[in-house]
Amino acid sequence: GKDGYRHYMEKELHEHPLVIGQTLQRMIDPATRKVVLPDMPFDLATVPRAVITACGSAFYAGMVGRYWLEEIARLPVDIDVASEMRYRNPPLTAGSLGLLISQSGETADTLAALRSLREKAIHILSVLNVEHSTMARESDVMLGTVAGPEISVASTKAFTAQLTVLACLTIATARARGKLDPLGEEELVAALMDLPSRAAEVFNQGDAIRRMASIVAEARDVLYLGRGSMFPVAMEGALKLKEISYIHAEAYAAGEMKHGPISLIDRTVPIVASVPSTPLFDKTLSNLQEAKARGGRLLVFTDTKGAERVSAIAEQMVVLPHVHDFVAPILQTIPVQMLAYEVAVSKGTDVDQPRNLAKSVTVE
Ligand code: F6R
Numbered sequence: 180g181k182d183g184y185r186h187y188m189e190k191e192l193h194e195h196p197l198v199i200g201q202t203l204q205r206m207i208d209p210a211t212r213k214v215v216l217p218d219m220p221f222d223l224a225t226v227p228r229a230v231i232t233a234c235g236s237a238f239y240a241g242m243v244g245r246y247w248l249e250e251i252a253r254l255p256v257d258i259d260v261a262s263e264m265r266y267r268n269p270p271l272t273a274g275s276l277g278l279l280i281s282q283s284g285e286t287a288d289t290l291a292a293l294r295s296l297r298e299k300a301i302h303i304l305s306v307l308n309v310e311h312s313t314m315a316r317e318s319d320v321m322l323g324t325v326a327g328p329e330i331s332v333a334s335t336k337a338f339t340a341q342l343t344v345l346a347c348l349t350i351a352t353a354r355a356r357g358k359l360d361p362l363g364e365e366e367l368v369a370a371l372m373d374l375p376s377r378a379a380e381v382f383n384q385g386d387a388i389r390r391m392a393s394i395v396a397e398a399r400d401v402l403y404l405g406r407g408s409m410f411p412v413a414m415e416g417a418l419k420l421k422e423i424s425y426i427h428a429e430a431y432a433a434g435e436m437k438h439g440p441i442s443l444i445d446r447t448v449p450i451v452a453s454v455p456s457t458p459l460f461d462k463t464l465s466n467l468q469e470a471k472a473r474g475g476r477l478l479v480f481t482d483t484k485g486a487e488r489v490s491a492i493a494e495q496m497v498v499l500p501h502v503h504d505f506v507a508p509i510l511q512t513i514p515v516q517m518l519a520y521e522v523a524v525s526k527g528t529d530v531d532q533p534r535n536l537a538k539s540v541t542v543e
Pocket of ligand 1: 235289538
Protein backbone atom coordinates (compact mmCIF):
# COMPACT_ATOMS: atom_id res chain seq x y z
CA GLY A 180 0.00 0.00 0.00
CA LYS A 181 0.85 3.68 0.09
CA ASP A 182 1.79 3.64 3.80
CA GLY A 183 -0.22 6.79 4.50
CA TYR A 184 1.25 8.76 1.61
CA ARG A 185 -1.16 10.40 -0.85
CA HIS A 186 0.31 8.65 -3.87
CA TYR A 187 2.82 5.92 -4.64
CA MET A 188 4.99 8.63 -6.14
CA GLU A 189 5.16 10.46 -2.81
CA LYS A 190 5.98 7.24 -0.98
CA GLU A 191 8.67 6.37 -3.52
CA LEU A 192 10.18 9.87 -3.31
CA HIS A 193 10.58 9.34 0.42
CA GLU A 194 12.40 6.08 -0.26
CA HIS A 195 15.34 7.84 -1.94
CA PRO A 196 17.62 7.75 1.13
CA LEU A 197 16.88 4.08 1.80
CA VAL A 198 17.31 3.02 -1.80
CA ILE A 199 20.62 4.84 -2.23
CA GLY A 200 21.86 3.19 0.98
CA GLN A 201 20.74 -0.30 -0.05
CA THR A 202 22.30 0.05 -3.48
CA LEU A 203 25.60 1.17 -1.93
CA GLN A 204 25.52 -1.76 0.48
CA ARG A 205 25.41 -4.08 -2.51
CA MET A 206 28.44 -2.45 -4.15
CA ILE A 207 30.76 -1.26 -1.37
CA ASP A 208 32.64 -3.64 0.91
CA PRO A 209 32.04 -2.28 4.45
CA ALA A 210 35.42 -3.50 5.71
CA THR A 211 37.66 -2.05 3.00
CA ARG A 212 35.28 0.71 1.85
CA LYS A 213 36.11 -0.19 -1.72
CA VAL A 214 33.75 -0.70 -4.63
CA VAL A 215 33.43 -4.41 -5.43
CA LEU A 216 31.70 -5.40 -8.64
CA PRO A 217 30.65 -8.90 -9.69
CA ASP A 218 33.07 -10.81 -11.93
CA MET A 219 32.82 -9.70 -15.52
CA PRO A 220 33.65 -11.69 -18.65
CA PHE A 221 35.62 -8.68 -19.94
CA ASP A 222 38.14 -6.26 -18.49
CA LEU A 223 37.15 -2.70 -17.57
CA ALA A 224 40.83 -1.76 -17.79
CA THR A 225 41.01 -2.42 -21.51
CA VAL A 226 37.58 -1.76 -23.04
CA PRO A 227 38.29 0.84 -25.74
CA ARG A 228 35.07 2.83 -25.29
CA ALA A 229 31.61 2.66 -23.78
CA VAL A 230 28.31 3.08 -25.53
CA ILE A 231 25.42 4.01 -23.25
CA THR A 232 21.82 3.60 -24.29
CA ALA A 233 18.44 3.80 -22.54
CA CYS A 234 15.08 5.62 -22.72
CA GLY A 235 13.47 8.42 -20.75
CA SER A 236 14.73 8.93 -17.22
CA ALA A 237 17.13 6.00 -17.54
CA PHE A 238 18.73 7.83 -20.47
CA TYR A 239 19.26 10.92 -18.30
CA ALA A 240 20.92 8.71 -15.69
CA GLY A 241 23.15 7.52 -18.52
CA MET A 242 24.04 11.13 -19.38
CA VAL A 243 25.25 11.69 -15.82
CA GLY A 244 27.15 8.40 -16.17
CA ARG A 245 28.86 9.73 -19.26
CA TYR A 246 30.12 12.81 -17.41
CA TRP A 247 31.52 10.62 -14.65
CA LEU A 248 33.06 7.91 -16.86
CA GLU A 249 34.75 10.45 -19.10
CA GLU A 250 35.91 12.81 -16.40
CA ILE A 251 36.93 10.37 -13.68
CA ALA A 252 37.68 7.11 -15.52
CA ARG A 253 38.87 8.82 -18.75
CA LEU A 254 36.83 6.33 -20.77
CA PRO A 255 35.43 7.72 -24.04
CA VAL A 256 31.64 7.41 -24.06
CA ASP A 257 29.09 7.50 -26.84
CA ILE A 258 25.46 7.91 -25.77
CA ASP A 259 22.08 8.00 -27.45
CA VAL A 260 18.47 7.17 -26.71
CA ALA A 261 17.78 3.53 -27.57
CA SER A 262 15.26 4.26 -30.33
CA GLU A 263 17.94 6.27 -32.17
CA MET A 264 21.04 4.25 -31.28
CA ARG A 265 19.62 1.24 -32.98
CA TYR A 266 18.99 2.87 -36.32
CA ARG A 267 21.92 5.21 -36.63
CA ASN A 268 24.21 2.20 -37.03
CA PRO A 269 27.24 3.84 -35.38
CA PRO A 270 30.68 2.42 -36.18
CA LEU A 271 31.53 0.51 -33.00
CA THR A 272 34.73 -1.21 -32.00
CA ALA A 273 34.15 -4.87 -31.10
CA GLY A 274 34.95 -5.43 -27.44
CA SER A 275 33.56 -2.04 -26.38
CA LEU A 276 31.35 -1.81 -23.35
CA GLY A 277 27.61 -1.51 -23.96
CA LEU A 278 25.95 0.05 -20.95
CA LEU A 279 22.18 -0.43 -20.94
CA ILE A 280 20.04 1.16 -18.24
CA SER A 281 16.43 0.25 -17.47
CA GLN A 282 14.17 0.12 -14.45
CA SER A 283 11.87 -2.56 -15.88
CA GLY A 284 14.36 -4.49 -18.00
CA GLU A 285 11.53 -4.90 -20.51
CA THR A 286 11.52 -1.62 -22.49
CA ALA A 287 11.25 -2.68 -26.15
CA ASP A 288 13.51 0.06 -27.54
CA THR A 289 16.26 -0.65 -25.03
CA LEU A 290 15.98 -4.40 -25.55
CA ALA A 291 16.22 -3.98 -29.32
CA ALA A 292 19.31 -1.78 -28.87
CA LEU A 293 20.82 -4.41 -26.56
CA ARG A 294 20.35 -7.09 -29.20
CA SER A 295 21.82 -4.99 -31.98
CA LEU A 296 24.87 -4.13 -29.84
CA ARG A 297 25.32 -7.80 -29.04
CA GLU A 298 25.39 -8.63 -32.75
CA LYS A 299 28.30 -6.21 -33.07
CA ALA A 300 30.31 -8.07 -30.40
CA ILE A 301 29.80 -5.39 -27.76
CA HIS A 302 29.95 -6.59 -24.12
CA ILE A 303 26.59 -5.99 -22.48
CA LEU A 304 26.49 -4.61 -18.94
CA SER A 305 22.96 -3.74 -17.83
CA VAL A 306 21.89 -1.61 -14.89
CA LEU A 307 18.44 -2.98 -14.02
CA ASN A 308 15.94 -2.76 -11.23
CA VAL A 309 13.94 -5.87 -12.15
CA GLU A 310 16.56 -8.58 -11.80
CA HIS A 311 14.58 -11.35 -13.49
CA SER A 312 13.74 -9.39 -16.61
CA THR A 313 14.35 -10.11 -20.28
CA MET A 314 17.27 -7.70 -20.40
CA ALA A 315 18.85 -9.40 -17.40
CA ARG A 316 18.75 -12.74 -19.20
CA GLU A 317 20.33 -11.31 -22.33
CA SER A 318 23.18 -9.39 -20.67
CA ASP A 319 26.75 -10.53 -20.00
CA VAL A 320 26.58 -8.97 -16.57
CA MET A 321 23.92 -7.19 -14.56
CA LEU A 322 24.33 -4.55 -11.87
CA GLY A 323 21.15 -4.35 -9.82
CA THR A 324 19.64 -1.16 -8.52
CA VAL A 325 18.15 -2.05 -5.15
CA ALA A 326 15.16 0.26 -5.45
CA GLY A 327 12.40 -2.29 -4.81
CA PRO A 328 9.22 -2.24 -6.88
CA GLU A 329 8.40 1.13 -8.40
CA ILE A 330 4.62 1.50 -8.79
CA SER A 331 4.29 5.14 -9.82
CA VAL A 332 4.50 5.41 -13.60
CA ALA A 333 6.87 8.35 -13.23
CA SER A 334 10.24 7.01 -12.15
CA THR A 335 11.79 8.45 -9.00
CA LYS A 336 13.81 6.20 -6.70
CA ALA A 337 14.93 3.93 -9.57
CA PHE A 338 16.67 6.95 -11.09
CA THR A 339 18.79 7.80 -8.02
CA ALA A 340 19.56 4.09 -7.61
CA GLN A 341 20.75 4.01 -11.24
CA LEU A 342 22.99 7.01 -10.56
CA THR A 343 24.35 5.28 -7.46
CA VAL A 344 25.27 2.18 -9.48
CA LEU A 345 26.83 4.29 -12.25
CA ALA A 346 28.87 6.18 -9.66
CA CYS A 347 30.23 2.89 -8.29
CA LEU A 348 30.89 1.60 -11.80
CA THR A 349 32.83 4.80 -12.50
CA ILE A 350 35.00 4.29 -9.42
CA ALA A 351 35.75 0.66 -10.34
CA THR A 352 36.49 1.60 -13.96
CA ALA A 353 38.72 4.51 -12.95
CA ARG A 354 40.67 2.28 -10.58
CA ALA A 355 41.05 -0.47 -13.21
CA ARG A 356 42.36 2.07 -15.71
CA GLY A 357 44.85 3.56 -13.27
CA LYS A 358 43.01 6.88 -13.03
CA LEU A 359 42.12 6.71 -9.34
CA ASP A 360 44.53 6.05 -6.48
CA PRO A 361 43.38 4.60 -3.13
CA LEU A 362 43.04 8.06 -1.59
CA GLY A 363 40.95 9.25 -4.49
CA GLU A 364 38.71 6.21 -4.18
CA GLU A 365 38.36 6.76 -0.45
CA GLU A 366 37.22 10.33 -1.06
CA LEU A 367 34.59 9.34 -3.65
CA VAL A 368 33.31 6.41 -1.57
CA ALA A 369 33.01 8.67 1.48
CA ALA A 370 30.96 11.11 -0.62
CA LEU A 371 28.62 8.28 -1.63
CA MET A 372 28.29 6.89 1.90
CA ASP A 373 27.36 10.36 3.12
CA LEU A 374 24.44 10.56 0.69
CA PRO A 375 21.64 8.66 2.47
CA SER A 376 21.73 11.06 5.45
CA ARG A 377 22.05 14.13 3.25
CA ALA A 378 19.16 12.85 1.10
CA ALA A 379 16.97 12.50 4.18
CA GLU A 380 17.56 16.20 4.93
CA VAL A 381 16.05 17.20 1.57
CA PHE A 382 12.57 16.50 2.97
CA ASN A 383 12.99 19.45 5.37
CA GLN A 384 12.66 21.66 2.29
CA GLY A 385 9.01 20.74 1.64
CA ASP A 386 7.66 24.26 2.27
CA ALA A 387 10.21 25.92 -0.02
CA ILE A 388 9.48 23.35 -2.73
CA ARG A 389 5.72 23.97 -2.41
CA ARG A 390 6.29 27.73 -2.75
CA MET A 391 8.13 27.06 -6.00
CA ALA A 392 5.37 24.68 -7.07
CA SER A 393 2.73 27.37 -6.67
CA ILE A 394 4.58 29.51 -9.25
CA VAL A 395 5.23 26.62 -11.65
CA ALA A 396 1.61 25.44 -11.46
CA GLU A 397 0.42 28.75 -12.97
CA ALA A 398 2.77 28.53 -15.96
CA ARG A 399 2.14 27.18 -19.43
CA ASP A 400 5.83 26.72 -20.21
CA VAL A 401 8.82 26.22 -17.94
CA LEU A 402 12.52 26.30 -18.77
CA TYR A 403 14.89 24.03 -16.80
CA LEU A 404 18.60 24.86 -16.76
CA GLY A 405 21.78 23.17 -15.57
CA ARG A 406 25.39 22.76 -16.66
CA GLY A 407 27.68 19.74 -16.65
CA SER A 408 26.27 16.81 -14.70
CA MET A 409 23.43 19.11 -13.62
CA PHE A 410 22.16 19.37 -17.21
CA PRO A 411 20.71 15.82 -17.18
CA VAL A 412 19.18 16.66 -13.78
CA ALA A 413 17.41 19.58 -15.48
CA MET A 414 16.24 17.18 -18.21
CA GLU A 415 14.90 14.77 -15.60
CA GLY A 416 13.05 17.65 -13.92
CA ALA A 417 11.50 18.80 -17.19
CA LEU A 418 10.43 15.28 -18.15
CA LYS A 419 8.84 14.67 -14.77
CA LEU A 420 6.92 17.94 -14.91
CA LYS A 421 5.61 17.16 -18.42
CA GLU A 422 4.65 13.61 -17.50
CA ILE A 423 2.55 14.25 -14.43
CA SER A 424 1.45 17.90 -14.49
CA TYR A 425 1.00 18.25 -18.29
CA ILE A 426 2.85 21.57 -18.26
CA HIS A 427 5.26 22.05 -21.13
CA ALA A 428 8.84 22.11 -19.95
CA GLU A 429 12.12 22.16 -21.76
CA ALA A 430 15.61 21.61 -20.42
CA TYR A 431 18.60 23.47 -21.75
CA ALA A 432 22.27 23.42 -20.97
CA ALA A 433 22.46 26.78 -19.18
CA GLY A 434 25.27 28.05 -21.42
CA GLU A 435 23.26 27.25 -24.55
CA MET A 436 20.26 29.37 -23.51
CA LYS A 437 21.73 32.55 -25.02
CA HIS A 438 21.86 30.79 -28.42
CA GLY A 439 18.10 30.73 -28.82
CA PRO A 440 15.67 30.02 -25.99
CA ILE A 441 16.55 33.28 -24.25
CA SER A 442 14.09 34.90 -26.68
CA LEU A 443 11.28 32.99 -24.93
CA ILE A 444 12.01 34.47 -21.55
CA ASP A 445 9.56 36.80 -19.86
CA ARG A 446 7.62 36.78 -16.59
CA THR A 447 5.29 34.04 -17.79
CA VAL A 448 8.06 31.44 -18.33
CA PRO A 449 9.57 30.51 -14.97
CA ILE A 450 13.15 29.23 -15.00
CA VAL A 451 14.01 26.30 -12.77
CA ALA A 452 17.76 25.96 -12.33
CA SER A 453 19.90 23.39 -10.52
CA VAL A 454 23.01 25.19 -9.31
CA PRO A 455 24.94 23.59 -6.45
CA SER A 456 28.37 25.05 -5.67
CA THR A 457 30.46 22.98 -8.08
CA PRO A 458 33.22 24.42 -10.31
CA LEU A 459 30.47 25.38 -12.79
CA PHE A 460 28.66 27.54 -10.20
CA ASP A 461 29.92 30.96 -11.38
CA LYS A 462 29.32 30.27 -15.05
CA THR A 463 25.79 29.02 -14.38
CA LEU A 464 25.01 31.97 -12.15
CA SER A 465 26.00 34.41 -14.89
CA ASN A 466 23.66 32.57 -17.28
CA LEU A 467 20.88 33.04 -14.73
CA GLN A 468 21.70 36.72 -14.44
CA GLU A 469 21.23 37.05 -18.21
CA ALA A 470 17.79 35.46 -17.86
CA LYS A 471 16.84 37.68 -14.94
CA ALA A 472 17.87 40.82 -16.85
CA ARG A 473 15.23 39.83 -19.41
CA GLY A 474 12.47 39.55 -16.86
CA GLY A 475 12.86 35.84 -16.08
CA ARG A 476 11.64 34.57 -12.70
CA LEU A 477 14.35 32.40 -11.18
CA LEU A 478 13.50 29.35 -9.08
CA VAL A 479 16.82 27.89 -8.00
CA PHE A 480 17.98 24.69 -6.32
CA THR A 481 21.34 25.26 -4.68
CA ASP A 482 23.25 24.22 -1.55
CA THR A 483 24.38 25.85 1.68
CA LYS A 484 27.63 27.04 0.06
CA GLY A 485 25.86 28.64 -2.90
CA ALA A 486 22.84 30.04 -1.04
CA GLU A 487 24.07 33.54 -0.33
CA ARG A 488 24.93 34.36 -3.94
CA VAL A 489 21.82 32.65 -5.29
CA SER A 490 19.55 34.54 -2.89
CA ALA A 491 20.68 37.82 -4.47
CA ILE A 492 18.98 36.91 -7.76
CA ALA A 493 16.43 34.15 -7.13
CA GLU A 494 12.74 34.73 -6.49
CA GLN A 495 12.52 31.34 -4.75
CA MET A 496 15.28 28.99 -3.73
CA VAL A 497 15.65 25.57 -2.18
CA VAL A 498 18.84 25.09 -0.19
CA LEU A 499 20.22 21.55 0.08
CA PRO A 500 23.11 20.33 2.19
CA HIS A 501 26.49 20.86 0.55
CA VAL A 502 27.97 17.60 -0.73
CA HIS A 503 30.99 16.55 -2.82
CA ASP A 504 30.69 17.66 -6.49
CA PHE A 505 30.75 14.03 -7.58
CA VAL A 506 27.44 13.16 -5.87
CA ALA A 507 25.71 16.54 -6.29
CA PRO A 508 23.61 15.35 -9.26
CA ILE A 509 22.22 12.50 -7.15
CA LEU A 510 21.16 14.79 -4.30
CA GLN A 511 19.89 17.56 -6.59
CA THR A 512 17.57 15.15 -8.43
CA ILE A 513 15.40 14.63 -5.36
CA PRO A 514 13.96 18.17 -4.98
CA VAL A 515 13.50 18.47 -8.75
CA GLN A 516 11.30 15.36 -8.74
CA MET A 517 9.51 16.63 -5.62
CA LEU A 518 8.74 19.89 -7.40
CA ALA A 519 7.02 18.04 -10.27
CA TYR A 520 5.07 16.01 -7.72
CA GLU A 521 3.84 19.08 -5.82
CA VAL A 522 2.82 20.81 -9.04
CA ALA A 523 0.85 17.74 -10.16
CA VAL A 524 -0.86 17.50 -6.77
CA SER A 525 -1.85 21.15 -6.89
CA LYS A 526 -3.24 20.68 -10.41
CA GLY A 527 -5.16 17.61 -9.29
CA THR A 528 -3.86 15.26 -12.00
CA ASP A 529 -3.77 11.48 -11.71
CA VAL A 530 -0.23 11.52 -10.35
CA ASP A 531 0.48 7.77 -10.29
CA GLN A 532 -1.26 7.01 -13.60
CA PRO A 533 -0.68 9.98 -15.91
CA ARG A 534 -2.70 9.96 -19.12
CA ASN A 535 -1.29 8.14 -22.19
CA LEU A 536 1.59 6.56 -20.25
CA ALA A 537 2.35 2.99 -19.17
CA LYS A 538 4.94 1.86 -16.63
CA SER A 539 6.70 -0.38 -19.05
CA VAL A 540 6.75 0.48 -22.76
CA THR A 541 6.85 -2.82 -24.64
CA VAL A 542 6.36 -1.50 -28.16
CA GLU A 543 8.97 0.12 -30.38
C1 F6R B 1 10.10 8.65 -16.64
C2 F6R B 1 9.66 7.35 -17.09
C3 F6R B 1 10.07 6.86 -18.45
C4 F6R B 1 11.00 5.66 -18.27
C5 F6R B 1 11.37 5.05 -19.62
C6 F6R B 1 12.35 3.90 -19.49
O1 F6R B 1 9.53 9.00 -15.44
O2 F6R B 1 9.01 6.66 -16.36
O3 F6R B 1 10.70 7.86 -19.20
O4 F6R B 1 12.14 6.11 -17.59
O5 F6R B 1 10.20 4.59 -20.28
O6 F6R B 1 11.82 2.84 -18.74
P1 F6R B 1 12.75 1.70 -18.19
O7 F6R B 1 13.69 2.32 -17.23
O8 F6R B 1 11.83 0.71 -17.54
O9 F6R B 1 13.49 1.11 -19.38
